[in-house]
Amino acid sequence: MNVVIDGKTIEAIKGETILECALRNGISIPHLCTHPALPPFGACRICIVEVEGMRGYPTSCSTPIAEGMVIHTQTEALRLLRRNILGLMMLEHPSACLVCERRELCDKYRPKSEKVGATTGCHTCNNKEVCEVRELSADLGLAEIMVAPKYHYKPVERSEPFIDRDLNLCILCGRCVRICKLHQGKSVIDFVHRSSQTHIGQAFGKNLHEAGCTFCGSCVDVCPTGTLSDRYAKWFGRPDAEIKTTCIYCDEACALTIYAVNNKAVMAKGLYDHLPVCVLGHFAIPEFLNSPNRLRTPQIRVNKVLRPVTSEETVQRCAELLKNYTGTSFAFICDTSSTLEDRHVFKKFTQEVMQSPYYFEIIPDKKGYAKVANIPEEVKAVITTGLFIPQEYRNRFEVVIALDIFPSEWTKSADVVYPVATFAETSGTVLDRNNQLRPLVKACNPPGEALPEWSVIQQIAKTISENWKEYTSVEDISRELGFDSAKLNLDRSSAPPASQNLKERREWFKGHCMENYVTGLVAVRNFEEGNPHEEKTSIKIEVNIPENPEHFTVLSRRELVPNTYEFVIYAPAIARKASPGQFVIVMVDESSERIPYSLSDWDENKGTITLVIQEKGLSSRKMISVMEGERLAHVVGPLGTAFEIKQYGTIAILGGCYGIGAVVRLSRALREKGNKVIVISEARSHYMAYYEKELTAVSDRFIQTTIDASSGEKGHAIDGLKRLLQAGEKIDLIVAVGCPFMMMITANETRDTGIKAVCALNPIMLDGTGMCGACRISVGGETKFACVDGPFFDAHQVDWDEVRDRREAYSAEEIQAISFTMPSTTIQGEHHYHQCSCMGRG
Amino acid sequence: MSSSHSELVSGLQQLFQKYPAKRSSIIPLLQEVQGHYGYISAPAVDAMADYLGVSASEIYGVASFYTQFKFTPPGKYVIQICQGTACHVRASSIILEALREELKIEPGHTTPDGLFTLERVACVGCCALAPVMAINGKVYAQMTQDKVCEVIKEYRQKEENKVGKEK
Numbered sequence A: 001m002n003v004v005i006d007g008k009t010i011e012a013i014k015g016e017t018i019l020e021c022a023l024r025n026g027i028s029i030p031h032l033c034t035h036p037a038l039p040p041f042g043a044c045r046i047c048i049v050e051v052e053g054m055r056g057y058p059t060s061c062s063t064p065i066a067e068g069m070v071i072h073t074q075t076e077a078l079r080l081l082r083r084n085i086l087g088l089m090m091l092e093h094p095s096a097c098l099v100c101e102r103r104e105l106c107d108k109y110r111p112k113s114e115k116v117g118a119t120t121g122c123h124t125c126n127n128k129e130v131c132e133v134r135e136l137s138a139d140l141g142l143a144e145i146m147v148a149p150k151y152h153y154k155p156v157e158r159s160e161p162f163i164d165r166d167l168n169l170c171i172l173c174g175r176c177v178r179i180c181k182l183h184q185g186k187s188v189i190d191f192v193h194r195s196s197q198t199h200i201g202q203a204f205g206k207n208l209h210e211a212g213c214t215f216c217g218s219c220v221d222v223c224p225t226g227t228l229s230d231r232y233a234k235w236f237g238r239p240d241a242e243i244k245t246t247c248i249y250c251d252e253a254c255a256l257t258i259y260a261v262n263n264k265a266v267m268a269k270g271l272y273d274h275l276p277v278c279v280l281g282h283f284a285i286p287e288f289l290n291s292p293n294r295l296r297t298p299q300i301r302v303n304k305v306l307r308p309v310t311s312e313e314t315v316q317r318c319a320e321l322l323k324n325y326t327g328t329s330f331a332f333i334c335d336t337s338s339t340l341e342d343r344h345v346f347k348k349f350t351q352e353v354m355q356s357p358y359y360f361e362i363i364p365d366k367k368g369y370a371k372v373a374n375i376p377e378e379v380k381a382v383i384t385t386g387l388f389i390p391q392e393y394r395n396r397f398e399v400v401i402a403l404d405i406f407p408s409e410w411t412k413s414a415d416v417v418y419p420v421a422t423f424a425e426t427s428g429t430v431l432d433r434n435n436q437l438r439p440l441v442k443a444c445n446p447p448g449e450a451l452p453e454w455s456v457i458q459q460i461a462k463t464i465s466e467n468w469k470e471y472t473s474v475e476d477i478s479r480e481l482g483f484d485s486a487k488l489n490l491d492r493s494s495a496p497p498a499s500q501n502l503k504e505r506r507e508w509f510k511g512h513c514m515e516n517y518v519t520g521l522v523a524v525r526n527f528e529e530g531n532p533h534e535e536k537t538s539i540k541i542e543v544n545i546p547e548n549p550e551h552f553t554v555l556s557r558r559e560l561v562p563n564t565y566e567f568v569i570y571a572p573a574i575a576r577k578a579s580p581g582q583f584v585i586v587m588v589d590e591s592s593e594r595i596p597y598s599l600s601d602w603d604e605n606k607g608t609i610t611l612v613i614q615e616k617g618l619s620s621r622k623m624i625s626v627m628e629g630e631r632l633a634h635v636v637g638p639l640g641t642a643f644e645i646k647q648y649g650t651i652a653i654l655g656g657c658y659g660i661g662a663v664v665r666l667s668r669a670l671r672e673k674g675n676k677v678i679v680i681s682e683a684r685s686h687y688m689a690y691y692e693k694e695l696t697a698v699s700d701r702f703i704q705t706t707i708d709a710s711s712g713e714k715g716h717a718i719d720g721l722k723r724l725l726q727a728g729e730k731i732d733l734i735v736a737v738g739c740p741f742m743m744m745i746t747a748n749e750t751r752d753t754g755i756k757a758v759c760a761l762n763p764i765m766l767d768g769t770g771m772c773g774a775c776r777i778s779v780g781g782e783t784k785f786a787c788v789d790g791p792f793f794d795a796h797q798v799d800w801d802e803v804r805d806r807r808e809a810y811s812a813e814e815i816q817a818i819s820f821t822m823p824s825t826t827i828q829g830e831h832h833y834h835q836c837s838c839m840g841r842g
Numbered sequence B: 001m002s003s004s005h006s007e008l009v010s011g012l013q014q015l016f017q018k019y020p021a022k023r024s025s026i027i028p029l030l031q032e033v034q035g036h037y038g039y040i041s042a043p044a045v046d047a048m049a050d051y052l053g054v055s056a057s058e059i060y061g062v063a064s065f066y067t068q069f070k071f072t073p074p075g076k077y078v079i080q081i082c083q084g085t086a087c088h089v090r091a092s093s094i095i096l097e098a099l100r101e102e103l104k105i106e107p108g109h110t111t112p113d114g115l116f117t118l119e120r121v122a123c124v125g126c127c128a129l130a131p132v133m134a135i136n137g138k139v140y141a142q143m144t145q146d147k148v149c150e151v152i153k154e155y156r157q158k159e160e161n162k163v164g165k166e167k
């Protein structure tokens, strides 16, 4: 069957759609709601084409191709239509970043998205690096948003295990609903309510678990926007490697793709679009492997305590210990989670080197639970590769060598502990339930000095016996076993039972209960037992603030605009001493990080201070979850050098996002001193603008700018300033208070004007007294400490690249801390989950 | 589950029988349930999901698309505000606004104490008395903002007295 697409004659296949035919032939037609795993839906109309002789613009994803069709995919009319369709869709999406004129610069300056609560634009969106909407927008050349977009003010849903949902980003493409239906037979989620209220949800507002969700994660995989996200993976950005391998959590042996960043597994998905995997395969791999609790260094017992030593010493010690236990006094105990290659080496070691008949391979039960029933009495020395022997039998053994991934009572009482690689950290061959061989492919590095199990045992074997025939690689062992790597495959024809029924999931791996290492599984358990954690909502509850509140009590808390909150805190000592430009350092509770916030306002008489706080990262998330009437552990201040209030002439103060708060008092004080103050406040969109009234009241002129031109002038604050300068306004001083990007562009774009520009640097500070050096920055080649020398610096002298790098430096740890897949409230509530206050950063 | 739950389920099953267990029966079944019980409850949707072999979310999705379906039991007093032409001309929207304020609910919803349900209706058929409000069928003529609030207060008073007596 022949057709013509964009002038090219093409052989079409009967039954395929126009889109499929085009894509197959390397002709790209923009599309959005359709997905390779799903039947056509025809909802978004982005994929429209022109077909000669056909009326209107058919959607290529749902129109079957037919003999002799002459199709045009790239006419000017189509481009315009598509752009308009996307533009309409973007009216209910935080779309300002898509039409921002500085978006490329922004991407360069902040390549990673910022870890906010509610996403209000691409640069704070977890989907930023892999977004289909962004790509489409760039392709179609979307440049303006026709009318003021609508923001839905839906609270971000963070109370579900593993999955975060920010429905404010949803474009209603329906992919999630359709994949759920395909993978589960029935859709757990669906479009609910009508017209402008339509959203993705469950019947009667049930939670996902109640609605029958198995946490297969398929909806997260297909969502083209940042609406549905994997709580653990979302902030790692674009993976730098993709490895196809087999899941070894159970003997279903599902085929997976594991995504890695810097040799660290960050995300996993089923390999096949048309088949779901279970909750473990989708959500439990990265967090389990990256657990801060993993064993990292070999240890041997010296004078009753385990001490970290080199691997040579460890191997040497093993050989010495085992010397006297050849024959039936030795046993090797492993389970089927080790690869066939590993197990081949274990068995050979047991029989040839130790000359013992006692090689035990435990087959875990349905829940993955693996414990040995009976070890012969005569066994006095064991090597184990997991937590298989109940601790009460410990005293039976004179020598215990524990190869393991996590510490336990067993490893703590062992003579030697050797950390090993597992799962995606190693390669080999595994056997599925149908006795079919499957490949296990290494996707990431094991922690610390951990090694594959076979190589640890081989080293011991070599030390004990000169006759050991050395393997140089896993392939070497596979060859000996007669495995033909060419025949190994990842084919699969059915979904694993646990993907259809959550209760079928395994709970143990190598004798370890997975809930201890994968926080989302604890959440699942809580749901099953009927006590889910609910996210605190910001519904106003009546609180009685006492006449004489305790220090640091939150007297009022309100969400000014999405993701930005205003706090009024009782802190009379600070209110008495504060001056414009100063900041305070807040500790939410005894164990939390110290975070600097600019003072936005204060009232000496009432003894209160006002802070504007953006939810970004773990500490501020804790902060914004503090409700009215609750107390903060500590507020220190006022800190920093106050802005010098004197006669400057005409001052332009530029404020952006969380910086806008600090402008209020500064502007008032400068104006009272006789300056002419022009305040220019920027926001991404009209729904992100706040304090307009307050700023109008304290300035001689107030200008609002928005990136999407939905309120006031178009652009950043600097664009407002440039227009003023063009119009002949004489400015004597520029002050910029906002995020580093905003201050950086202000600095760069005013450098040539000869006007002095001052910025307020609030980068990462820790102790706030100049001792820790965390806030070090370079200004005009000199090292300064933002906490004591600042926050105000000459914007033209600041090394902006360094400011950016310092912020980036902290983000890896922050991601680790914020990414536990437990619903957010539980993280906030249980600081001791990982037994210390470091939230796993230690 | 309680006996009332099993009663509900067997009652529902009788209702369902008339319709084939197919997706296309969702709307007629919803209408049956609402006709019979006055609203669509969560257990009813679950039972329907079992019967039709679709998910509860899907049924809820369909039901919540149409304003005719209600998800809470109607209040003891159903207040209907006429939106017919005559009433509209005589500013029935102001009356509706006043009730919204007074009851703190949107049309189609029921007050949390279960006392009042607010509804918009097309025409009550007494255009001469416009604007009208009907409470459980009893028509109140030529309403004003003040008058509706008075009427609501009377009903509330009546209820309180009752509760007082029962004590």
Ligand code: SF4
Pocket: A093, A094, A097, A098, A119, A120, A121, A122, A123, A125, A126, A127, A128, A129, A131, A132, A133, A134, A169, A224, A225, A226, A227
């Ligand atoms: S989903 Fe996120 S990255 Fe994509 S366009 Fe929307 S805000 Fe931007």
Ligand code: SF4
Pocket: A179, A180, A183, A184, A188, A189, A208, A212, A213, A214, A215, A216, A217, A218, A219, A220
């Ligand atoms: S995780 Fe799976 S079962 Fe749950 S809503 Fe998404 S697709 Fe459906």
Ligand code: SF4
Pocket: A169, A170, A171, A172, A173, A174, A175, A176, A177, A200, A222, A223, A224, A225, A227, A228
């Ligand atoms: S949640 Fe994602 S996949 Fe589902 S409709 Fe919205 S944008 Fe589409």
Ligand code: FES
Pocket: A030, A031, A032, A033, A034, A041, A042, A043, A044, A045, A046, A047, A048, A059, A060, A061, A062
């Ligand atoms: S991709 Fe074809 S209509 Fe959405």
Ligand code: FES
Pocket: A764, A765, A766, A767, A768, A769, A770, A771, A772, A773, A774, A775, A776, A785, A786, A787, A788
């Ligand atoms: S915050 Fe530690 S030195 Fe400034």
